[in-house]
Amino acid sequence: MNFKLNEEQKMLKEMVRHFAENEISPVAKELEQKREFPSTLIKKLAELGLMGMSVPEKYGGSETDSLSVSLVIEEISRVSPSLAVIFSVHSSLFCYSISKFGTEEQKRKYLPKAAEAKILGAFSLSESEAGSDATALKTSFVKKGDKYILNGIKTWVTSGKNANAFILFAKHKTASEKRKLSAFIVDKDSPGLKITKVEDKMGLHSSMTSEITLEDCEIPSSNILGNEGQGTKIAFHCLDYSRIGIASQSVGLASRCLEEAIKYSTQRQAFGKNISSFQTIQFKIADMSTQLDASRLLAYRAAYLADQGQPFSKESAMAKLFASEAANKIAYEALQIHGGYGYSKEFLIEQLYRDARALTIYEGTSEIQRIVISRYLLR
Numbered sequence: 001m002n003f004k005l006n007e008e009q010k011m012l013k014e015m016v017r018h019f020a021e022n023e024i025s026p027v028a029k030e031l032e033q034k035r036e037f038p039s040t041l042i043k044k045l046a047e048l049g050l051m052g053m054s055v056p057e058k059y060g061g062s063e064t065d066s067l068s069v070s071l072v073i074e075e076i077s078r079v080s081p082s083l084a085v086i087f088s089v090h091s092s093l094f095c096y097s098i099s100k101f102g103t104e105e106q107k108r109k110y111l112p113k114a115a116e117a118k119i120l121g122a123f124s125l126s127e128s129e130a131g132s133d134a135t136a137l138k139t140s141f142v143k144k145g146d147k148y149i150l151n152g153i154k155t156w157v158t159s160g161k162n163a164n165a166f167i168l169f170a171k172h173k174t175a176s177e178k179r180k181l182s183a184f185i186v187d188k189d190s191p192g193l194k195i196t197k198v199e200d201k202m203g204l205h206s207s208m209t210s211e212i213t214l215e216d217c218e219i220p221s222s223n224i225l226g227n228e229g230q231g232t233k234i235a236f237h238c239l240d241y242s243r244i245g246i247a248s249q250s251v252g253l254a255s256r257c258l259e260e261a262i263k264y265s266t267q268r269q270a271f272g273k274n275i276s277s278f279q280t281i282q283f284k285i286a287d288m289s290t291q292l293d294a295s296r297l298l299a300y301r302a303a304y305l306a307d308q309g310q311p312f313s314k315e316s317a318m319a320k321l322f323a324s325e326a327a328n329k330i331a332y333e334a335l336q337i338h339g340g341y342g343y344s345k346e347f348l349i350e351q352l353y354r355d356a357r358a359l360t361i362y363e364g365t366s367e368i369q370r371i372v373i374s375r376y377l378l379r
């Protein structure tokens with residue numbers, strides 16, 4: 001068993017660490033506080049060739065292995081969990097789904113621009129009464145000539161306000177079968193599409209999670225992704241893949257929490273000593289580090305399986321479940337180590353603690369991951 005990254009992966013990780021420290025880190029806190037979308041940073045990620053990591057070379061991307069995508073998400077998340085989820089959705093949901101299920105025409109139309117960040121992509125499945133039970137969604141479509149007409153309200157769309165195009169799921173107006181979804185590529189400027197709300201969230205403030213209203217929204221019939229009725233499989237397959245990214249986002253956030261806890265504990269004095277000299281702090285640090293390593297290994301294994309073309313659905317659910325829960329525990333302990341200062345906005349740990357809370361919820365709650373995992377074991 002080889003636990004080592006190859007030379008290219010090591011260089012990529014170092015390059016992104018350097019970029020994260022020098023370009024993202026200096027502005028990340030202000031973007032969060034001002035609730036500003038990181039448009040400039042996204043352009044810079046494109047200049048580094050990172051926005052096209054899930055885009056084949058033929059369409060202007062670098063089509064890198066999944067483990068490399070995980071490394072990039074981890075490094076970005078270490079300094080900006082908001083930018084990490086924006087990147088992850090663009091790369092692992094939008095670009096990945098078009099690369100995998102798109103027609104030649106769709107690939108040519110969307111992927112080169114997505115690799116250059118001239119198109120930022122998003123993914124729109126959830127609705128107010130269809131979150132975990134995704135196939136209960138109500139957004140409908142009908143075909144009229146060479147157009148599809150969509151009606152409904154989509155919720156919780158990461159980057160919704162700022163994205164240029166969405167992979168959006170709907171069901172046929174007369175569909176009798178609850179589970180049969182269809183997937184569409186919907187441009188932001190389609191007639192009848194409006195961004196009707198930006199969620200006022202607990203954390204991840206520079207990622208603009210939005211509601212989209214479709215009122216007789218018209219899209220070309222050539223913008224269906226896959227065939228009518230194939231959307232359920234597309235949605236669940238793409239989510240299986242992108243959950244590796246959320247595991248990696250969790251790893252990046254948790255690693256920063258651990259770093260901050262170690263730094264603080266080696267500086268903060270109590271009872272005449274650094275608090276790191278107390279066993280109660282040492283044990284916390286040891287447990288946090290062990291959970292972090294286990295999370296990282298689960299994420300890498302899921303990415304490795306995807307790269308080998310082997311089944312990875314159970315393993316990506318395990319990685320997402322474990323890493324997101326661990327990130328919350330690690331953020332909790334890191335804040336605890338900071339004591340009262342951890343509760344102050346002056347210290348980064350306060351933000352990371354809030355940001356971590358989304359990880360066990362989006363792209364399938366922990367409860368959904370347990371359903372996915374247990375189905376593989378019990379079927």
Ligand code: CAA
Binds near residue numbers: 089135158240361372
């Ligand atoms: N890959 C491909 N196809 C799959 C699949 C997979 N992993 N899992 C199921 N399917 C197929 C099934 O074969 C079935 O196909 P047929 O109808 O042809 O038989 C169909 O999908 C329905 O499958 P199930 O009967 O198993 O579906 P279910 O309704 O019981 O639900 C579930 C299963 C796992 C609970 C699923 O609903 C699920 O994952 N829910 C969570 C949804 C989710 O993650 N939402 C997050 C949205 S994105 C987001 O967070 C916002 C963002 O911007 C980040």
